Amino acid sequence: MxxxxxxxxxxxxxxxxxxxxxxxxxxPAYAGSWVHGNYVGAWGARGYQLWVPTGYQxxxxxxxxxxxxxxxxxxDQFAGLTRLNEKADAEGFLILYPNQATFVNAxxxxxxxxxxxxxxxxxxxxxxxxxxxxxxxxxSVDARRVYVGGVSAGGVLTTTLMSCYSDVFAAGMxxxxxxxxxxxTVSGTAFAMLFGSIYxxxxxxxxxxxxxxxxxxxxxxxxxxxxxxSVVNPLNGEQAVKQFLQxxxxxxxxxxxxxxxxTPTSTRTLSVPGGRTYVVKDYVxxxxxxxxxxxxxxxxxAWPGGNASYPFADPAGPDATTFMWDFFKQHTLDLP
Numbered sequence: 491m492x493x494x495x496x497x498x499x500x501x502x503x504x505x506x507x508x509x510x511x512x513x514x515x516x517x518p519a520y521a522g523s524w525v526h527g528n529y530v531g532a533w534g535a536r537g538y539q540l541w542v543p544t545g546y547q548x549x550x551x552x553x554x555x556x557x558x559x560x561x562x563x564x565x566d567q568f569a570g571l572t573r574l575n576e577k578a579d580a581e582g583f584l585i586l587y588p589n590q591a592t593f594v595n596a597x598x599x600x601x602x603x604x605x606x607x608x609x610x611x612x613x614x615x616x617x618x619x620x621x622x623x624x625x626x627x628x629x630s631v632d633a634r635r636v637y638v639g640g641v642s643a644g645g646v647l648t649t650t651l652m653s654c655y656s657d658v659f660a661a662g663m664x665x666x667x668x669x670x671x672x673x674x675t676v677s678g679t680a681f682a683m684l685f686g687s688i689y690x691x692x693x694x695x696x697x698x699x700x701x702x703x704x705x706x707x708x709x710x711x712x713x714x715x716x717x718x719x720s721v722v723n724p725l726n727g728e729q730a731v732k733q734f735l736q737x738x739x740x741x742x743x744x745x746x747x748x749x750x751x752x753t754p755t756s757t758r759t760l761s762v763p764g765g766r767t768y769v770v771k772d773y774v775x776x777x778x779x780x781x782x783x784x785x786x787x788x789x790x791x792a793w794p795g796g797n798a799s800y801p802f803a804d805p806a807g808p809d810a811t812t813f814m815w816d817f818f819k820q821h822t823l824d825l826p
Contacts, residue, residue, distance in 0.1 A: 577812070653702065
């Protein structure tokens with residue numbers, strides 16, 4: 491056999507061996523990486539970034555976190571501030587970062603106060619849920635473990651997503667935000683930011699339950715707010731807790747009868763060594779942590795424990811990225 495034929499035969503043998511190895515061991519693991527995309531729906535288009543964690547393997551379902559940035563932020567900045575990608579690599583979950591377009595809001599705030607962004611099947615919430623469905627088609631997503639969390643304007647939009655799509659999201663986190671429909675106009679938004687919403691959390695709790703089609707399930711929420719927030723009055727955080735407890739009260743048995751109570755079942759005061767003191771309030775119903783609130787004493791409008799290289803960070807606070815994911819891990823959706 492000539493040297494050329496021997497070389498061809500050896501190359502074919504190596505190729506077959508490689509194919510057999512891949513078939514026997516499964517697809518190769520992915521290194522942590524960004525995927526950039528654009529989603530187009532009936533209500534417009536938005537860009538997004540997806541973080542695919544280290545070790546991701548197609549065919550192995552992973553949790554998905556939808557991370558909503560605040561005003562004057564983009565996905566890269568929010569990821570840097572929160573260190574969420576590092577947490578995703580350690581815990582093995584995907585992160586979808588929708589990006590607000592400057593052509594719909596020059597400061598990249600989510601337009602949570604507009605009527606079509608406060609209902610199911612319309613506006614910005616429908617675009618974000620459309621992105622979630624796209625991720626389920628393209629990646630191995632565990633539909634029982636899809637979560638949403640945001641800060642500031644992203645935190646307020648989170649309340650709409652949790653309220654109107656409680657069949658999609660297993661739990662949510664509202665950071666320095668406000669309750670569902672805290673404001674329904676631009677002027678009302680300015681008032682709520684300064685003084686708290688003029689609306690009743692009980693009424694909005696029912697509205698949220700109705701928006702998802704009167705489901706029979708609780709809607710777990712984590713609320714995080716600084717006691718010295720100069721941008722969004724801390725009263726908004728308290729209203730968000732009350733609103734979702736009322737939503738869960740309806741979701742429990744279909745009526746508002748205080749079966750899910752509005753008072754904490756436990757309260758504890760903790761502190762970061764050399765940093766801030768904070769109060770954690772738990773609301774447990776039927777053995778489930780249906781709501782939890784972190785009140786960070788002395789903190790302004792910020793992400794506690796955030797990376798100081800980015801705006802809106804408060805490194806002296808507890809690590810919100812860690813306790814957020816710890817809260818999410820306790821909750822899964824019961825799907826048909």
